[in-house]
Amino acid sequence: MTAGSERRRQLRPGLWETVNERYPGAMISKTDTVPLARLDKPLADARLTFISSAGVQPKGTLPFDVVHPVGDYTFRRVPSDASPSDLEIHQLKYPTDGANRDLNVIFPIERLQALAADGLVGGLTSSFFSFIGYNMDVKRLEATLAEDIADAVVADHAEIALLAPA
């Protein structure tokens, strides 16, 4: 095995097949791609947002609904100047042991703040965006949550977006 193929091996191979066997039809599969949006300025001038499905939310906001059998199609705004101690995770469906020790492993808010302070990006949107990635109604997810977040990202004047689908 070459170093390259070693690198490309995911820790849990066949994840799409495994999940799709357990939850038939719940996994998204596209046959087409979407056209690339072009950034017409340097990264150092571009306002960055971050979108996460890790269930991170400000303490004191209504917890994500981790018990509902069909999922939660709402999102939370997370102030981009928040500290990890202001935030908590409400999601059961992925390993949070690393994030519980250092939130930045799944929601790298301190690293993003540092990148903006160092001028590698032109700034951060006032909010980041967070939801939970356990949603059985794929059509509802695409028609509501994805569109709602996309609208909110535009309203926050994002020019580039980093996403972490947990």
Next chain:
Amino acid sequence: MQRAVEQRGIATVSISVARDVTEHCKPPRAVFVPFRMGHHFGVPFHAELQRRIIVEALGRIEEVEVSGDIYDLPITWAQARTEGRLIEQTMGLRPA
């Protein structure tokens, strides 16, 4: 999700720990890291690695010419964990 944002004219890039899922979803730009689920940016307290993953991902926004690109970050989970353990030892969070 990523496709909806890209279609608003905002250039996007995602971090993936499941290359096969990403191949199915076909986001415009992705960076694959062979890490555990829930550990997309590496291991606790390894700020340098967390930052590197973000910087490399954002770099894809300037590099990628064809939608559906998946870049394999040259790193292994074993390497990340080893480095993380050393950092925690230095910080006194873990016995040497």
Next chain:
Amino acid sequence: MSLDYLNDAVARGDNEALIRYVRLHVGDGDDQQGRTEIDKAWVQALKVLLDVPPTDRQFIVDTLANKDQATLAHLFFSLHFHLVNASGEWIHDGRL
């Protein structure tokens, strides 16, 4: 399971498919574990009542009489996770 799959199962009366889904949901993706989890919730509910402690029966009567079925079903799922957590044998500990 996609909602379409679940709706099809309802339409053809396939309760096995539906209960498998519930077990997967409460068992973190493991349907055998899900059986254990459902038993655990019932055992916990029984244990709490063995000493016949005072309970707010009026609240229960009013809630069942006045709340819609969707809210009650949602409460049922919430109580499952609540009781399992209270049992002290919480499998949803983030380690998966």
